[in-house]
Amino acid sequence: MSYMKALKCRECGKEYPKEALHVCELCFGPLEVAYEYDKIKSVLSREIIEKRAPNMWRYKELLPIEGEPTVGAQVGFTPLIKANNLAKALGVKEIYIKNDAVNYPTLSFKDRVVSVALSRARELGFKIAACASTGNLANSVAANAAACGMESFVFIPSDLEQTKILGTLVYGGTVVGIKGTYDEVNRLCSEIAGKYGWAFVNINIRPYYAEGSKTFGYEIAEQLGWKLPQNIVVPMAGGSLITKIHKAFKELNILGFVNGSSKVFGAQAAGCSPIINAVKEGTELIRPVRPNTIAKSLAIGNPADGYYSAKVMRESGGWGESVTDEEIIDAMKLMAETEGIFAETAGGVTLGSTIKLIESGHISRDESIVVCVTGNGLKTQEALQGKINPPTIINARLQEFDDLVKAGGKEYAVKG
Amino acid sequence: MKKRVYLTYPKEQVKEPLLYQVGKNFAVVTNIRQASVSDKLGLVALELDGEPEEIEKAIQFLVEKGVKVEPIELDIIE
Numbered sequence: 179m180s181y182m183k184a185l186k187c188r189e190c191g192k193e194y195p196k197e198a199l200h201v202c203e204l205c206f207g208p209l210e211v212a213y214e215y216d217k218i219k220s221v222l223s224r225e226i227i228e229k230r231a232p233n234m235w236r237y238k239e240l241l242p243i244e245g246e247p248t249v250g251a252q253v254g255f256t257p258l259i260k261a262n263n264l265a266k267a268l269g270v271k272e273i274y275i276k277n278d279a280v281n282y283p284t285l286s287f288k289d290r291v292v293s294v295a296l297s298r299a300r301e302l303g304f305k306i307a308a309c310a311s312t313g314n315l316a317n318s319v320a321a322n323a324a325a326c327g328m329e330s331f332v333f334i335p336s337d338l339e340q341t342k343i344l345g346t347l348v349y350g351g352t353v354v355g356i357k358g359t360y361d362e363v364n365r366l367c368s369e370i371a372g373k374y375g376w377a378f379v380n381i382n383i384r385p386y387y388a389e390g391s392k393t394f395g396y397e398i399a400e401q402l403g404w405k406l407p408q409n410i411v412v413p414m415a416g417g418s419l420i421t422k423i424h425k426a427f428k429e430l431n432i433l434g435f436v437n438g439s440s441k442v443f444g445a446q447a448a449g450c451s452p453i454i455n456a457v458k459e460g461t462e463l464i465r466p467v468r469p470n471t472i473a474k475s476l477a478i479g480n481p482a483d484g485y486y487s488a489k490v491m492r493e494s495g496g497w498g499e500s501v502t503d504e505e506i507i508d509a510m511k512l513m514a515e516t517e518g519i520f521a522e523t524a525g526g527v528t529l530g531s532t533i534k535l536i537e538s539g540h541i542s543r544d545e546s547i548v549v550c551v552t553g554n555g556l557k558t559q560e561a562l563q564g565k566i567n568p569p570t571i572i573n574a575r576l577q578e579f580d581d582l583v584k585a586g587g588k589e590y591a592v593k594g
Numbered sequence: 595m596k597k598r599v600y601l602t603y604p605k606e607q608v609k610e611p612l613l614y615q616v617g618k619n620f621a622v623v624t625n626i627r628q629a630s631v632s633d634k635l636g637l638v639a640l641e642l643d644g645e646p647e648e649i650e651k652a653i654q655f656l657v658e659k660g661v662k663v664e665p666i667e668l669d670i671i672e
């Protein structure tokens with residue numbers, strides 16, 4: 179049983195059938211899935227959700243598929259950690275980390291969106307999955323396509339680092355490196371999507387794909403005991419996640435599962451902050467930038483959902499902040515040292531921005547804060563190369579270790 | 595064939611009648627769906643209808659004039 183009503187243009191409201199469409203024919207606005215909330219309200223309750231298996235499909239009535247999910251049945255319901263050590267370090271009362279660094283199977287929140295996209299793509303009869311990506315999305319499409327028996331094509335810029343390519347190639351799909359500038363690669367991928375009629379998860383399947391991000395928001399609310407945090411800080415690349423978390427919170431209000439709202443804050447790297455720039459300047463226009471940051475998973479210079487992200491921040495009473503590469507690394511280290519969580523560079527962007535938002539008074543130290551971690555640090559280790567103290571090397575002699583302890587200046591009890 | 599693109603005009607080209615020239619010099623039908631033009635920047639959502647080679651030539655012409663021509667999906671490499 180599906181509660182999807184139609185695809186609907188976010189700009190002019192024109193409705194379209196539930197097919198592989200993503201742009202309004204009339205005004206070129208993006209299409210979004212509309213639901214029948216009255217019907218969902220009559221069949222779904224907090225108690226019913228709580229009894230279901232701990233994965234993101236416990237909210238399946240609010241996701242855009244017709245039948246049961248066929249891809250990524252185990253995805254989601256990642257930990258929400260009350261970060262007491264971090265709270266102490268930052269001088270705040272209540273801070274949580276929603277940790278999608280341990281999302282199944284490819285260790286980023288992209289597994290949520292790809293599971294929905296491919297489940298829907300199969301319902302629509304697609305046999306080939308594709309995407310244009312520089313990292314997490316590539317990993318997730320290749321892995322999930324392999325697991326469900328779809329053929330996959332992943333398009334990447336040809337000069338991408340070897341480590342990122344390996345994490346995609348291992349799943350056996352076709353990986354195509356494209357020579358050219360970022361703009362040229364971008365344009366070609368859009369042409370390929372238009373010509374070959376494959377399920378391009380972030381192009382023609384995008385309306386369905388993007389809905390998967392809502393589960394990140396549902397889970398936070400449920401894990402807080404069906405409450406919304408007073409503040410939530412979300413990393414932004416194309417800007418889809420922040421708008422979908424906001425949508426999730428609104429839907430939970432419509433269904434009567436929560437009561438209230440959150441101030442929604444966006445985080446970007448200073449080397450690629452077109453959305454933050456617009457928020458700070460108070461303009462509606464998102465001026466594209468040429469990305470230059472170590473947070474490559476957020477390096478989208480001309481974000482498709484930039485306009486809507488800025489609107490969410492403005493309307494929710496939130497704000498935006500950006501951080502330098504140095505601040506990103508400091509924040510990654512702080513999260514690891516206080517909470518034992520190794521987030522990717524994007525996590526450093528989010529925590530670094532949170533710190534600045536607290537210091538500037540945009541986030542009150544007395545209010546609850548959720549920091550969104552969307553990917554795993556093991557994937558972006560090169561960013562930390564040379565930024566962390568190397569291990570101390572000694573010879574295999576006890577005396578050398580004793581000297582080392584002594585040099586450290588800290589006293590340890592010995593057994594005699 | 596039809597092709598949908600976003601055009602971003604730099605400040606120097608905002609006053610130039612480039613779409614008139616496209617329609618005159620190439621065998622394409624231009625159809626503006628949305629536009630926002632100020633003295634500093636011009637944004638146009640455009641549909642081009644015609645033979646693929648003519649559309650390609652028209653886009654090349656705009657690029658040479660300094661206009662940024664992008665797919666309607668904006669950045670799609672995530």
